[in-house]
Structure formats: structure tokens, C-alpha cells
Amino acid sequence: MANIKEIARIAGVSVTTVSRVLNNHPYVSKDKRTAVLETIEQLNYTRNMNAVHLITGRTGAVAVILPFINSFYFSVVMDGLAQAALAAQYRLILCQTNYVPEEELKVLDMLRNKEIDGVIIVSTALNPEVIEPYTIYGPVVTCQNSGERQFSSVYIEHYAAFRHGLEYLYSKGHRRIGYCEGRQNGSSASIRQNAFQDFLAEKGLPFDPEWMIFDCIREEDGAEVARRLLDKPDRSGRPEAMMISGDHVAAGLIIEARKHGLKIPEDLAVMGFDNQPIGRLLGITTIDNQLHQMGEAAFGIIHEHINGSSLPVTRKLEYRIIERSTV
Amino acid sequence: MANIKEIARIAGVSVTTVSRVLNNHPYVSKDKRTAVLETIEQLNYTRNMNAVHLITGRTGAVAVILPFINSFYFSVVMDGLAQAALAAQYRLILCQTNYVPEEELKVLDMLRNKEIDGVIIVSTALNPEVIEPYTIYGPVVTCQNSGERQFSSVYIEHYAAFRHGLEYLYSKGHRRIGYCEGRQNGSSASIRQNAFQDFLAEKGLPFDPEWMIFDCIREEDGAEVARRLLDKPDRSGRPEAMMISGDHVAAGLIIEARKHGLKIPEDLAVMGFDNQPIGRLLGITTIDNQLHQMGEAAFGIIHEHINGSSLPVTRKLEYRIIERSTV
DNA sequence: ATATTTTATGAAATGGATTCCATAGCAAGC
DNA sequence: GCTTGCTATGGAATCCATTTCATAAAATAT
Known part of the structure; x- marks a missing residue:
């Protein structure tokens, strides 16, 4: 009024x-x-803040693109983002896109429309070259390595981290190594897959396509993998160790395997990924990849961009193996 | 330009x-x-959408108040909200407030400021009477039962659901029943606590304050509870059954208890809450409380309010016991 | 006593779209 | 032949705060 x-x-x-x-x-x-x-x-x-936004050309809001929030990975990154945004008095618009490209483009259009001051892309179905042109409208930060681009990114070196995990399994004497992945396509998934295949090739380890299993998203998928491995009557037809991206999937596999009398790690070594609480509970050896810090860093970078610094930044995050009892 | x-x-x-x-x-x-x-x-x-927002008095955005996104409960509700918002072409502003009242009030002020078209309160530290005056600025929907108010709410009947769970334990012959809760204050937590105490009183069951344990938030807290219970040398000093709000906490308790040789449910029955994936994996008997539907419904209601319907709605969601193997 | 700086205030332009109101041509109805 | 209704178009008001520019008084410096 x-x-x-x-x-x-x-x-x-x-x-x-x-x-x-x-x-x-x-x-x-x-x-x-x-x-x-x-x-x-x-x-x-x-x-009326809309009048303020109109005249100042700023909204104090940043959009976050991710496929779904209901997963450990994304909710931890989001928490990091939200924590940093709260401290900086910024608003986050959660754009859950289900990996639908059109929806993701709509969010990038919000930048053109001046509805938001920046976009943080946690995970996307879009190619970097599609994103790049939007950077003229405002800052964009991705949480994936997107090569040499006109926008910033924060990421863990999935290739190195994954190889490191494999080296660890190797150093513990494991030679027949299998691998579980979430979505087969998707930038970090394919990087990990390369790391896996390169490693096996370099070490001259046996590669069985049946030991490379995709679409392991949920706990239940891990359990399913356990059942499938146990189906093999011949023990030598089974891997000795599994590298699993996602501790919750590893947990599913471990619990199911134990139900069938398998000893972990004696009969099957398991290496997780993401350092989730469930992994800690079950004593899963895993790789911590600083998801919370990733969120914080991503917000920090976009905040700097909004306040003037225009040069794209690339920040790599550390990873480390957390030795527990499943390898 | x-x-x-x-x-x-x-x-x-x-x-x-x-x-x-x-x-x-x-x-x-x-x-x-x-x-x-x-x-x-x-x-x-x-x-320039800011000009559109100014003249139309609408922004197509709704704020969501919750303490932190990085928890099963909130991320599932948020997913439900996000799914519905995407379908309705609405934007969600995630306001992670850490239960800080000032931050929550800032979000409500966004409604006054016309920055948003409505507020969905998933969980709050504010009392309903503090929220109520803001409803003159726009629609507010809570995901907690807040009594007879000028704003809508969607909720599960925690009292009935919890009692139902207790009845179930009772029907299975358990008499010495313990209880784990998250935050001691917090509206649904105190409702559950009342349900617990009322039930024990009505059935004339033994009440030991040591069997009522608060601040069980994480998996590790459940493990800690297991250790504490096992400390009791006398078996009759321990509960026969535990009612635990949160399957992940129940999981922590179960895994730790099993490590110490306890048989579940023979030595200790465990009833979870929230129907989480980890519960399914471990075969935890639990109460499903339709969190995803809660999010969807909350968005649906606010959407209707934004489009005109002004009468407050109260929607109760169904709950049901999922019988598995820990009771 | 004069020149300069600091404080205080307001008029008007600006940001950019929506929408009410007015006008007019043209077709259909009686 | 006259009224009513539909299509098409634009002028001007409206939404509301920020900021530049201009002006003037007061305070300080020379």
C-alpha cells in the first residue's frame, strides 16, 4: 500500500x-x-524489493542447478552452499531439474532476465559449450571440471581420486577388481570409468565387463550387485575387490553379501566413495571428497564474481582415503 | 540493453x-x-523480469524455510516440493535457517517485501502466533500441525502414528519400552514424547527416564545409545524394545548392538520411523509417514492460495507401519 | 574577509514492463 | 440505415525505489 x-x-x-x-x-x-x-x-x-531489484539490477539471489536434492551427494553440497549463502545474506533458488536440458536452460535464462545474480551448476545434463555463452549475462560456477572455460569451477579430481583408491586396493594385494557406478554418462562418472580402465590396462589386470556395473544409485542396487556376484558358482569368476562410487551403494552390497555369509574384506574387499555417515557406521573404507567444502567454495567464488572479480577461477579440492575395515 | x-x-x-x-x-x-x-x-x-515482478506484484517464487537440507527428512520433503514446483513452473527459494529465529523472520519479511508469493515452512523455531500476522502479506503453509490458525498446514499425526507404533510393540509382547528422539524441543518431537508418555501411563508400563534418550540425530548417536544400553550389566535394567524416531538412528543402534552380539529382535526389538532406504536395507520395521507426499501437498496448497483460494486448509497425511524384521 | 569543503535537501531522470482507457475500422444483426 | 460487437492499435498512467545533478547553507581553511 x-x-x-x-x-x-x-x-x-x-x-x-x-x-x-x-x-x-x-x-x-x-x-x-x-x-x-x-x-x-x-x-x-x-x-517493495522488486522495485529495488529493477533499479539496482541486482536481486541478491543465486540459482542452483542440480538434478534432485534427495541424495547424499547433492544435499551435502547444497548444505555447504546454503551455509555460505546464509552468511553472505544471499538467497539460493533451488532449481531441481531432473537433468532435463530445457529446464536447465530456463534457469540460465533467468540470468539473462536479470532474475538472479548468478548460477551455480552442481550437476547438469548440458555441455559446457552450451553454458558458456550465458556467461556474458552473469557469473556461472560449476562443480564439475569443464576444462578451459569462460566460467569458474570447483571440483575434485575424480580421475586422480579414483586411481588413488584403485592403487590402494592394489597395494593390499587385490588384482581382480570390479567397479560400480551410478549413471553411465555424466561427466564425473565417465572420468571415473576412464580412471578404472586406464588403471587396469596399465597394471595388466584382468578386465571383465561383467565386473563393471552401472546404474547403481540406491542402497538396493548395491544389494542387487551382491546377489549377482554371489550367483557365480566359481569363486575365481568373482572379483576380489569392488570399487564403488557411493558409500550407500557399498553399504547395500556389504550388508547383502554378509547375509550370504561372505566375509568382508576377506572374501570381498569393498572400497566406497563420498564418505557418508552410513560408511562410517559400517566401517567402510572410503574416499572423502569434501562435498561440503565444495558447496562453500562454489558459493564463495560466485560471490566474488558478483562483486566484481571477472577472471574465471578453477579450484581443485583435496581428496583422501579413509582407511577403515572393508579393504 | x-x-x-x-x-x-x-x-x-x-x-x-x-x-x-x-x-x-x-x-x-x-x-x-x-x-x-x-x-x-x-x-x-x-x-527484465524485475520490471514484470514490480508491475504484476508477483514473482513466481516461493520460499521454503527449513533448518538444514542435509538430512533424510528434509531432503525428501524438499524433493516433493521441488517436483511439484517444477511441474507448476514455480521457483523455490531454499532458506536454510539453522533454526535461527531472526533468519526465519527475514524470510517472512520477504513476503511483506513482495519478493516472494508465499512461504512454505517445513520446520521452524518460531511459534505459530508469531507467524500468523504475516499471513496478511501472502499465503503461508506449514508442515507441522499448528492448531487452528489463519494459515494452512499439511502434516502427519505424529501422536497417532507414534502410538500406533507403540501399540504394535505392545501387541508383540514388549512391555519395557524405550524411546529415542532427535531434538527435545520442536513441535513434532514433543508431540511424540507426549504420545510415548501417555501410552506408558495408560498401559501401566514401567517408565524409566534413562530409557528416554534425546539428541539422537545421526547414525552415530544410535550406536552410542546401543553402547549405553549394553553397559547395563543387568538385562532387566534394559528395555526390551526401542521406539526410535529416524531409521538412520535405528540403523546405528542395530549395527552397534549386533556387533556386541545382541540379537535383534530377540534381545532387543527396534522400531524405526521415516521409512528410509537404510531401514529397508537392514529390514527395520518402521513407520512410513509419506514425506514426499507432504512436500507435494504443501506446494499444491500454496499454489492454490496464490491463485485465489483464501481459506486455510488442514491436510492430514496417512501413516502406516511397515512390518519387517526388527520387532 | 574570502575561498573552499562539508553537510543537507530536493527535483527529476531512470530502470522496464503491464494495463486501463480511448479510438477506429469492419462485420454482423435487425 | 442504424446499432451492436469484434478486431486492432496506441497513449498514458502505473508499479516503486535509486541516483545523478543542482542548489544552498554551514563550517572550516587561508
């Missing part, structure tokens, strides 16, 4: 003065300031 | 006509329409 003009009229000052009071600018006399504040109080006035 | 005025000038029409084209209004001749569309294409024009 009430607007700045009315406040000005009633307080007997100009709209400029009201705006100054609102924004804590100096050069407002004490009496006028109190007059304005009193009128604001009386009329229960607050500014 | 380019605005509607410039498009109008170059296309040789009025701004009104451009606006009509933009909004698919009828009464625009074919040639003018194409002229406008071509000019838009040429100048790579998109509208």
Missing part, C-alpha cells in the same frame, strides 16, 4: 531523503531522519 | 503491441506480430 512517495509526503521530506534513510546514507539531519523513521513505523511500511 | 520501448520503435509499433506479443495476447495482426518477433530476435531481447 504505502510507498516511498507517501512516506515522503507525510514526513514532510523528499523521496530522496526517505531513500537515504532507508539505505543508511549520511547527510540526513537527525530530525528528518526520525520523522521518516516514525512515519515508516506508523504506516508499517517496507520497501 | 534493449527494452520494450526500443523494440517498439524499431518494429514500428507501440509498446502495448510489443507487450501483447510477449504475453500472447490476441488482437495483434499477423504482420505486426512477426515484425515484433523479428526485432526481438535481432536485438537478442529478453524482458
Whole structure:
């Protein structure tokens, strides 16, 4: 109802003065300031932020693109983002896109439309070259390695991390190694797959396509893998060790395998990924990849971009193996 | 750069006509329409949504208040919300508040400021009477039962659901029943606590304050509870059954208890809550409380409110016991 | 006493779209 | 031949706050 003009009229000052009071600018006399504040109080006035956004060209909001929030990986990254955004007094628009490219493009269009100040892409179905042109409208930060681009990124070196895990299995004497992955396509998944295949090739280890299993998303998928491996009557037809991206999937596999009397790690070694609480509980040896820090860093970078720094940044995060008892 | 005025000038029409084209209004001749569309294409024009928000008084965005996203409960509800919002072409602003009242009030102020069209409160530290006055600025929906209020809510009947679980334990012959809860305060937690105490009193069952354990948030807390219970040398000093709000906590307890040689459910029956994937994996008997549907319903209600329906709605969701093998 | 800086204030332009209201041509109805 | 209704179009008001520019008084410096 009430607007700045009315406040000005009633307080007997100009709209400029009201705006100054609102924004804590100096050069407002004490009496006028109190007059304005009193009128604001009386009329229960607050500014219409849409008008502010229009004139300032800023909204104090950043969009976050991810496929779904209901997964350990994304909810931890999101928590890191949200924590940082809260501290910086920024708003996050959660754009859960289900990996639908059109939806993701709509979000990038929000940047053109000036609805948001920046976009953080946690995971996307879009190719980097599709994203790049949007950077002229505002800062974009990805949480995936997207090569040499005009936008910033924060990521863990999946290739190195995964190889490191494989080296660890190797050092423990394991030679027949299998591998479970989530979605087969997807940038980090294919990087991990390369790491896996390169490693086997370099070490001259046996490669059995049946030991490379995709679409392991949920706990139950891990259990299913256990059943499938146990189906093999011949023990030598089974891997000795499994590298599994996602501790929850590893947990499913372990619990199911134990049900069938398998000893972990004696009969089957299991190496997880993501350092999830369930992994800690079950004593799963895993690779911590600092998801929370990734979120924090991604927000930090976009925040800097919004406040002027225009050069793209590439930040690699550390990973480390957490030795527990499943290898 | 380019605005509607410039498009109008170059296309040789009025701004009104451009606006009509933009909004698919009828009464625009074919040639003018194409002229406008071509000019838009040429100048790579998109509208400034902040101007649209200002004049229309709508933003197409809804804020979601919750303490943290990184937990099963909240991420599932959020997923439900996000799914519904995507379908309705709405944006969700994730306001992770850490249960800090000032932050929550800031979000409600966004409603006053017209930055958002509505607020969905998944969980809050604020009392309903503090929230109520904000409903004059726009629709508010809570995911907690907040009594007779001027705003809508969607919730499961925690009291009934919890009692139902207790009845189930009772029907299986358990008499010495313990209870694990997350935060001690918090509306649904205290409702559950009442249900627990009322039930014991009515059935004349033994109540030991040591069997009522709070601050069980994480898996590890459940493991800690197991250790504490096992410390009791005397078996009759231990409960026969535990009612645990949160399957992940139940999982922690079960895994730790089994490590110490306890048989579940023979030595200790465990009933979970929330129907989480980990519960399914471990065969935990639990209560499903339709969290995803809660999110969907909450969005549905706020969407209806935004589109006119002003009467507050109260929607109760069904719950059901999922019988597995820990009771 | 004069020149300069600091403080205080407001008018008007700006950001960019939507929509009410007015006007007019043209077709159909009686 | 006259009224009513539909299609098409534009002018101007509206939404509301920020900021530049101009002006003037007061305070400080020379």
C-alpha cells in the first residue's frame, strides 16, 4: 500500500531523503531522519524489493542447478552452499531439474532476465559449450571440471581420486577388481570409468565387463550387485575387490553379501566413495571428497564474481582415503 | 540493453503491441506480430523480469524455510516440493535457517517485501502466533500441525502414528519400552514424547527416564545409545524394545548392538520411523509417514492460495507401519 | 574577509514492463 | 440505415525505489 512517495509526503521530506534513510546514507539531519523513521513505523511500511531489484539490477539471489536434492551427494553440497549463502545474506533458488536440458536452460535464462545474480551448476545434463555463452549475462560456477572455460569451477579430481583408491586396493594385494557406478554418462562418472580402465590396462589386470556395473544409485542396487556376484558358482569368476562410487551403494552390497555369509574384506574387499555417515557406521573404507567444502567454495567464488572479480577461477579440492575395515 | 520501448520503435509499433506479443495476447495482426518477433530476435531481447515482478506484484517464487537440507527428512520433503514446483513452473527459494529465529523472520519479511508469493515452512523455531500476522502479506503453509490458525498446514499425526507404533510393540509382547528422539524441543518431537508418555501411563508400563534418550540425530548417536544400553550389566535394567524416531538412528543402534552380539529382535526389538532406504536395507520395521507426499501437498496448497483460494486448509497425511524384521 | 569543503535537501531522470482507457475500422444483426 | 460487437492499435498512467545533478547553507581553511 504505502510507498516511498507517501512516506515522503507525510514526513514532510523528499523521496530522496526517505531513500537515504532507508539505505543508511549520511547527510540526513537527525530530525528528518526520525520523522521518516516514525512515519515508516506508523504506516508499517517496507520497501517493495522488486522495485529495488529493477533499479539496482541486482536481486541478491543465486540459482542452483542440480538434478534432485534427495541424495547424499547433492544435499551435502547444497548444505555447504546454503551455509555460505546464509552468511553472505544471499538467497539460493533451488532449481531441481531432473537433468532435463530445457529446464536447465530456463534457469540460465533467468540470468539473462536479470532474475538472479548468478548460477551455480552442481550437476547438469548440458555441455559446457552450451553454458558458456550465458556467461556474458552473469557469473556461472560449476562443480564439475569443464576444462578451459569462460566460467569458474570447483571440483575434485575424480580421475586422480579414483586411481588413488584403485592403487590402494592394489597395494593390499587385490588384482581382480570390479567397479560400480551410478549413471553411465555424466561427466564425473565417465572420468571415473576412464580412471578404472586406464588403471587396469596399465597394471595388466584382468578386465571383465561383467565386473563393471552401472546404474547403481540406491542402497538396493548395491544389494542387487551382491546377489549377482554371489550367483557365480566359481569363486575365481568373482572379483576380489569392488570399487564403488557411493558409500550407500557399498553399504547395500556389504550388508547383502554378509547375509550370504561372505566375509568382508576377506572374501570381498569393498572400497566406497563420498564418505557418508552410513560408511562410517559400517566401517567402510572410503574416499572423502569434501562435498561440503565444495558447496562453500562454489558459493564463495560466485560471490566474488558478483562483486566484481571477472577472471574465471578453477579450484581443485583435496581428496583422501579413509582407511577403515572393508579393504 | 534493449527494452520494450526500443523494440517498439524499431518494429514500428507501440509498446502495448510489443507487450501483447510477449504475453500472447490476441488482437495483434499477423504482420505486426512477426515484425515484433523479428526485432526481438535481432536485438537478442529478453524482458527484465524485475520490471514484470514490480508491475504484476508477483514473482513466481516461493520460499521454503527449513533448518538444514542435509538430512533424510528434509531432503525428501524438499524433493516433493521441488517436483511439484517444477511441474507448476514455480521457483523455490531454499532458506536454510539453522533454526535461527531472526533468519526465519527475514524470510517472512520477504513476503511483506513482495519478493516472494508465499512461504512454505517445513520446520521452524518460531511459534505459530508469531507467524500468523504475516499471513496478511501472502499465503503461508506449514508442515507441522499448528492448531487452528489463519494459515494452512499439511502434516502427519505424529501422536497417532507414534502410538500406533507403540501399540504394535505392545501387541508383540514388549512391555519395557524405550524411546529415542532427535531434538527435545520442536513441535513434532514433543508431540511424540507426549504420545510415548501417555501410552506408558495408560498401559501401566514401567517408565524409566534413562530409557528416554534425546539428541539422537545421526547414525552415530544410535550406536552410542546401543553402547549405553549394553553397559547395563543387568538385562532387566534394559528395555526390551526401542521406539526410535529416524531409521538412520535405528540403523546405528542395530549395527552397534549386533556387533556386541545382541540379537535383534530377540534381545532387543527396534522400531524405526521415516521409512528410509537404510531401514529397508537392514529390514527395520518402521513407520512410513509419506514425506514426499507432504512436500507435494504443501506446494499444491500454496499454489492454490496464490491463485485465489483464501481459506486455510488442514491436510492430514496417512501413516502406516511397515512390518519387517526388527520387532 | 574570502575561498573552499562539508553537510543537507530536493527535483527529476531512470530502470522496464503491464494495463486501463480511448479510438477506429469492419462485420454482423435487425 | 442504424446499432451492436469484434478486431486492432496506441497513449498514458502505473508499479516503486535509486541516483545523478543542482542548489544552498554551514563550517572550516587561508
